[in-house]
Every structure is written in structure tokens, then in C-alpha cells.
Amino acid sequence: MKSAGEKDRWSEDVGRGGRHAVVVGGSLAGLLAAHVLAAHVDRVTVVERDRFPDGTKPRPGVPQGRHPHVLLQGGQVALESLLPGFLAELGEAGAPRVGMPSDMVLWQTGRWFRRVPATTHIYTGSRAQLEELVRRRVLANPVISTAEGADVVGLLGDASRVRGVLVRDRSGDARAEPRQLAADLVVDASGSGTKAAQWLATIGAGTPQEETIDTGLAYASRIYRGAKGILDGDTRGYYAYPDPEQVHAGGALPLEDGTHLVIVSGLRGDEPPTDDDEFVTYTKRLPHPLLHRWLSEAEPLSPAFGYRRTANIRRRYDLPGTPAGFLATGDALCTFNPIYGQGMAVAAMSALALREALADRRRTPTTRRVQQALLAASRQAWDISAGADRKMPGAVGSAVDGGPADQVAGWYLRRVQERAPGDPVVGRAFRAVLTLAEPVSALFAPPVARAVLFRPPLPSPTEPPTAPEEPAA
Ligand SMILES: Cc1cc2nc3c(=O)[nH]c(=O)nc-3n(C[C@H](O)[C@H](O)[C@H](O)COP(=O)(O)OP(=O)(O)OC[C@H]3O[C@@H](n4cnc5c(N)ncnc54)[C@H](O)[C@@H]3O)c2cc1C
Known part of the structure; x- marks a missing residue:
């Protein structure tokens, strides 16, 4: 890796408004990074494994989309700055805007929250709807094109500099050689399952140091239409947060179509079931029978879906060893235990950090400086989720000991x-x-x-x- 002061060609080229950037992954972090880069290069290509659906259907590349996705205030502010008018569009599309704590019944560390007037709001609509609105806005830019149904399977370049990606079209012959897509900058936004460390190793470059904390938390989520009474009118939703003494969490959050997405979670060894009856029975582990009672009268509208890969993982590409011309953002850089609801907000805040780093006229935006800015955008979220998870029983991983x-x-x-x-x-x-x-x-x-x-x-x-x-x- 070149030091921050050394010549770092991609940033000079990109800073001058030249050439081609490739973004790996066309989900929230990838789309928002592409949106920012489009102001600095001639062309941005977003390479995405899935074909983008028409409308708001879930897609296989983001299996987490079946689970609740709240958009926190930090993310709202960042999205609105990146895509002015976005929050109004989200509201017009029906995404519920829920006041905290006034509109929710909330439980934490053995106590119910007073429902005093809201000091913050969260959006609780489906992830698919939010992503679709972002996608529509971002891909309207003619500088950005997509390669859909295409897997990035490796990098071009060497230990000092990344020069593009290797792409395999999903509809093509799986045994054929992957095609080369040259680029001045490659941004990995392929999510928590990123293979970038292997790709970098294959071209002889340094691989990131990984920090991990894994509580073994597992989710199960299911859509319900509630009976009138407990969760309606002024009461938009319910949530009981986990803590070391009450490791089971759960709640019900409103979706854009008037239904509720119900979630339960537990730790390793006592994961929530996805079987119909057992899903309802599991809610008895929560600190109060409220959700269990509500579910007994509510109508299930979907099967229950499980999710288990919830470890906090931070990849340190900002340390020496990463080649020039390669950046990581979103979950590919820093994945959080989703129970804290931060990943989409951080994806947007990271895109904002990218915009600021590239626009900074006082400093050359070298790869390392920009990567440091991306990491800084995720630091508070990491401190919150890593700090909380270190205290959970059974947490394992390289960063469990906080000192x-x-x-x-x-x-x-x-x-x-x-x-x-x-x-x-x-x-x-x-x-x-x-x-x-x-x-x-x-x-x-x-x-x-x-x-x-x-x-x-x-x-x-x-x-x-x-x-x-x-x-x-
Ligand atoms: C169960 C669960 C619940 C969550 N709840 C919340 C929440 O309440 N609030 C919140 O803010 N965040 C939440 N998150 C986090 C949120 O989903 C992510 O942070 C957010 O989607 C941004 O992720 P991303 O764009 O970095 O990656 P992803 O959304 O995972 O997208 C990665 C993309 O890359 C594509 N891809 C992968 N590999 C390749 C390849 N080799 N070539 C081409 N394309 C590739 C995939 O198809 C996908 O489109 C939750 C996550 C989980 C798992």
C-alpha cells in the first residue's frame, strides 16, 4: 500500500474527473457509492449478481430483506443529503414514520419506556421498498450503468494497485474464463459475505485484518395482520431489546401496507424456530406476554424466515498492505449485529463520507485516506454494537476483549x-x-x-x- 503522501494514481484520475469506476454489488451501499462516484468519473459500472426486480419484490442477493429494517435518523439525514427529497418520496410510498418513544411500546433492561413526545423518528417500511426507491433515483443517472446477473469472481492488478475485476455472467458457461472489466477504481460493496480478502490474496496483495464479535444471535421474522386492539391507533409497534439478563428480543413493526413484521431473536443454542406454531410459542420467552397475546389473535400472512449470520465483522483495509485503487464500503467493510438496526444508515453515512473525502480540495484523496474516512463513518455504530455484544453471554471472536x-x-x-x-x-x-x-x-x-x-x-x-x-x- 502506498503511504498517504505518495503518488496514488487512481485518486488523481478520479479527482480530475477521469475514467472508470466499478462497484461490486448493487444494494444500498453499492448504489449510494456509485451515486457519489458518478460526480468524479466518466463511467461507473455497478456489477450485481442478481437481476434487479421490477418493483419491490425481495431478491436472493439480499436474504436479510425479509427481516425488519428500520432506517435510523443518522441514515435519514445522510440519505436526504445524498438524494434530496428522498424522505418525502419514502413517506409518499407509505413507509411508516414512527415516533420514538411516543408511538411504540418499548421495553429495555427490565423497564417500560414512558411514552413521552417523540425526540426521534424511525422509518419501518420494508427494505425492498427503500432499496427500490434508492435504485430508481441512482440509476437514472446516465453516467451509471449496470451489469446484472453477473458475479465478480476476482480482481485484476497486483500487490500495489487494483486495475479492475473478473466477471462471470450467470447466464453464461460456468466453465468459461471470466471476462475482464478494467477500472481505475474498484469499490467492494458486496455485503457481509464478501470474498475480497481471497481476491486480494490471489493478486498477491495484502489482506485485511478482521475484528469479529459473534453472539450467535439468530432471527426469525414473519408478516402478520393484527387484530384491532393492542397495536393500532396511537400504538404503532412494540419492541423488547435484548440485554445480558434477557437475551431474547422481539417485537412487531408496521410495514407500508398496514401489516406488521414480527421478529423474535435468541442466542446460540436457543435459536428461534421457523415452524408456524413454535414461532408463536417462542414469543413466551419475551419479558411480557403482550406479543404472544397479539399473535394469538393476528393472522399470519407469510411463513417465518430465519437468519443466523449476525456477527459483527470489521475489515481493516485502512492499514498498510491494501493496494491503491481498491476501497470497501457498507457491510463489506463493517457488518453489525443487525439487532441494532444500523447497517443501512451506515451505508448512507459512508457514501456521505466518500463524497466529502473526494471533494476535499485541501488533501489528495488517496486510497488510504478515503478508506480511513469510510471506516470513520462506521465507527460509532461499531462502538455501539461491539460494546453491547461484548457483554452478551457466549460472545466469541477476536475483538471480544474490549479492555x-x-x-x-x-x-x-x-x-x-x-x-x-x-x-x-x-x-x-x-x-x-x-x-x-x-x-x-x-x-x-x-x-x-x-x-x-x-x-x-x-x-x-x-x-x-x-x-x-x-x-x-
Ligand atoms: C437480518 C438482518 C436485519 C437487518 N436489519 C437492519 C435494520 O433494521 N436497519 C438497518 O439499517 N440495517 C439492517 N440490516 C443491515 C442491512 O441489511 C445492510 O447493512 C444494508 O443492506 C447495506 O448492505 P450492503 O449494501 O453493504 O450489502 P447487501 O445489502 O448485503 O448487498 C450486497 C449486494 O452485493 C451483491 N453481491 C454479493 N456478492 C457479489 C459478487 N461477487 N458479484 C456481484 N454482486 C455481488 C448481492 O447480490 C447484493 O445485492 C440488517 C441485516 C440483516 C442481516
Whole structure:
């Protein structure tokens, strides 16, 4: 890898508005990276294994699309900056915008949240709908073309520089030699299952160091139409978060068509079932019978789908050894335990970081500098998910040991979590940080720190609150 100060041709070419960039993977991270790169190169080619569906059908390349996908505030802000007017389009398409904590029944660390007026909103519509809206906007740009139904199977280049990709068309002869697609820049956005480390090794380049934390968390999700009563009107959804004492989580989130996507999760050895009856029975493991009761009266509209690859994985391409002309973004760079709902937001925030790094006139955007900017865009989300998962029973992986600083942060955060349900000031800061809207330092602002360090938790509801609280006069 060339040092940041050395000559790094791709960035000079790209910075001057030249040539060709290839993006591997046409999901959210890939599309948004392509959108940004289109302002800096002559051509962007998005190579995607799937053929893009018409409309909002799920597709095989993103099996996680059958599971709940909330869009956090940090991601909303980034998407709106990248694609102005996007949130209005999302709203017009029917994606529910849910106020937190007012519109939800929420449980965490043994407490119900007061339903005080919302300080943040999440979008809870289907992932397929969100991706389709992004795709429509991004692919309208004539600078961007797609190679669909095509697998990237390797890289062109050598240890110092990547010069393109090897592509195999899915409809072609599987034994035929892959075709070469030359590029000045290759961006890996092929998701958590990326094979980039093998591709780099094959051309003699350095491979990324991997940090992992795996709790063995597994999901099962299923669509239901609810009976009137518990989750309707002012109550849009329900969610019980996991913690080391209550490792099962679950909830119901509204979709764009008036149905709810129900999710349950558990850890290694007690994974949620996908069998119809057992799925409902499993919800008895949650801290309150609310969801079990709701499901007993609700109508299932889909089978239950499972998902098990939920490890946090961070790949350090920013360290020496990565060749020039190669970047990683989205889940291919940093995959989070999905239970914290961060990946799409980080994909958008990373595209924003890419835009800023390429537009920075004070510094040459070398591969390493840009990769560092991409990594920085995912740092807060990593600290949240890795920090929480380190404490879960049975967590394994190279990054499980967080060291003494992590223990102090863990002590403080535990006190934040105990106070967030009943104390609107602590709750606001807690949500702002978790939704990636404000930095972690918001948890240490004087009014928050005073409550966390010197006051006992304020009272919170003893039963699931059935209605939002009126705003204070
Ligand atoms: C169960 C689950 C629930 C989640 N819930 C949330 C949530 O609530 N909120 C949230 O923000 N995020 C959530 N996420 C994360 C979110 O799905 C991703 O972060 C987001 O989709 C961005 O991912 P990506 O574009 O980097 O990769 P992906 O969406 O995984 O896409 C990778 C793309 O690359 C293509 N591809 C792969 N290999 C190749 C190849 N060799 N050649 C060509 N194409 C290739 C694939 O077909 C696919 O289109 C969840 C994830 C999971 C697993």
C-alpha cells in the first residue's frame, strides 16, 4: 500500500474527473457509492449478481430483506443529503414514520419506556421498498450503468494497485474464463459475505485484518395482520431489546401496507424456530406476554424466515498492505449485529463520507485516506454494537476483549440504560446516540451526566403503557 503522501494514481484520475469506476454489488451501499462516484468519473459500472426486480419484490442477493429494517435518523439525514427529497418520496410510498418513544411500546433492561413526545423518528417500511426507491433515483443517472446477473469472481492488478475485476455472467458457461472489466477504481460493496480478502490474496496483495464479535444471535421474522386492539391507533409497534439478563428480543413493526413484521431473536443454542406454531410459542420467552397475546389473535400472512449470520465483522483495509485503487464500503467493510438496526444508515453515512473525502480540495484523496474516512463513518455504530455484544453471554471472536476503558464505558452505559425509560432528558440523549444522530459525547452532556451519576432512576411504567403521554404544558 502506498503511504498517504505518495503518488496514488487512481485518486488523481478520479479527482480530475477521469475514467472508470466499478462497484461490486448493487444494494444500498453499492448504489449510494456509485451515486457519489458518478460526480468524479466518466463511467461507473455497478456489477450485481442478481437481476434487479421490477418493483419491490425481495431478491436472493439480499436474504436479510425479509427481516425488519428500520432506517435510523443518522441514515435519514445522510440519505436526504445524498438524494434530496428522498424522505418525502419514502413517506409518499407509505413507509411508516414512527415516533420514538411516543408511538411504540418499548421495553429495555427490565423497564417500560414512558411514552413521552417523540425526540426521534424511525422509518419501518420494508427494505425492498427503500432499496427500490434508492435504485430508481441512482440509476437514472446516465453516467451509471449496470451489469446484472453477473458475479465478480476476482480482481485484476497486483500487490500495489487494483486495475479492475473478473466477471462471470450467470447466464453464461460456468466453465468459461471470466471476462475482464478494467477500472481505475474498484469499490467492494458486496455485503457481509464478501470474498475480497481471497481476491486480494490471489493478486498477491495484502489482506485485511478482521475484528469479529459473534453472539450467535439468530432471527426469525414473519408478516402478520393484527387484530384491532393492542397495536393500532396511537400504538404503532412494540419492541423488547435484548440485554445480558434477557437475551431474547422481539417485537412487531408496521410495514407500508398496514401489516406488521414480527421478529423474535435468541442466542446460540436457543435459536428461534421457523415452524408456524413454535414461532408463536417462542414469543413466551419475551419479558411480557403482550406479543404472544397479539399473535394469538393476528393472522399470519407469510411463513417465518430465519437468519443466523449476525456477527459483527470489521475489515481493516485502512492499514498498510491494501493496494491503491481498491476501497470497501457498507457491510463489506463493517457488518453489525443487525439487532441494532444500523447497517443501512451506515451505508448512507459512508457514501456521505466518500463524497466529502473526494471533494476535499485541501488533501489528495488517496486510497488510504478515503478508506480511513469510510471506516470513520462506521465507527460509532461499531462502538455501539461491539460494546453491547461484548457483554452478551457466549460472545466469541477476536475483538471480544474490549479492555479496561470498555469496562468503565459499560458501567456508565448501564446507568444510562436504567434511566432512559423514565427520564426524558437521559432518554433523548440515549436515542440520539443510538440512532446515530448525535455523537456518543451527547451522553456526557452536563444535564445527562448529572442524572446518570448522581440521581436514582426516575419512575417508569409498571405495565406496557397503552397510550402516548400528553406533551408537558
Ligand atoms: C437480518 C438482518 C436485519 C437487518 N436489519 C437492519 C435494520 O433494521 N436497519 C438497518 O439499517 N440495517 C439492517 N440490516 C443491515 C442491512 O441489511 C445492510 O447493512 C444494508 O443492506 C447495506 O448492505 P450492503 O449494501 O453493504 O450489502 P447487501 O445489502 O448485503 O448487498 C450486497 C449486494 O452485493 C451483491 N453481491 C454479493 N456478492 C457479489 C459478487 N461477487 N458479484 C456481484 N454482486 C455481488 C448481492 O447480490 C447484493 O445485492 C440488517 C441485516 C440483516 C442481516
